[in-house]
Amino acid sequence: MRGADVGRIVGSVGERLLQAAYGCDGRARRFYDTQLIHYLNADMRQFIGRQEMMFVATADGAGNCDATFRAGPPGFVAVLNEGQVAWPDYRGNGVMASLGNISENGHAGLLFIDFFRDLVGLHVNGRAAIVEDTVMRGAHPHLPVETVKGRRAERWVRIDVDEAYIHCRKHIPLMTRVPRDRDWGTDSVRRKGGDFFNVGRPAGPAGPADEPPEPAGPPPVTPARRRWWHRR
DSSP: OOGGGTTOOOSOHHHHHHHHHTTOHHHHHHHHHHHOBSSOOHHHHHHHHHOSEEEEEEEOTTOOEEEEEEEOSTTOSEEEETTEEEEEEOOOSSOOHHHHHHHHSOEEEEEEEETTTTOEEEEEEEEEEEEEHHHHHHHOTTSOSOSBTTBOOSEEEEEEEEEEEEEOSTTOOOEEEOOOOOOTTOOOTTTTTTTTTOOOOOOOSOOTTOOOOOOSSOOSSOHHHHOSEEEO
């Protein structure tokens, strides 16, 4: 732990109150002292650079939470320096759930899990900001123009790291990749999963994502094979 981190208060007030109430404050302190830091060390930066997916947690100004999944080629989350990471935000379904939360409450929690090689996870929590593409590239000209071929970021989400720590491997399943063509950026309702959960609400006004009905028959790929990884 760096000198600047010595004596720094970590964890929320709720964490510390419950640690005392349940008698686990000693274990918590050992974890804070040995596993939690307030920057990304070299091993963490390399780990993030290998990852193809992450989970993002945000909350609005009233505390209503949202969790989402982001994926891309290895390194799609750019490590800007030991205190900052960023990822591109593309045209999506237009809901803006995560970005809307960040605009009210500028904090986010990231979880990277390596299911394929290291079988370990990394938490990165910090202050979140929405940065327009031209501004981000002006500050960091080394960023790739396209992390996914044919897709250009409209904006970026930048995290100023407050804390980073391990997610232990004991319950992480070992998986292996299987071939799958991913439809990056598609507007096809069917390719995005359609009404998989049978919510069945009427669609809104016709827009770019609306498609004519497709002929009846089995989908070209069964749901089980649509997964691009599976347990070994």
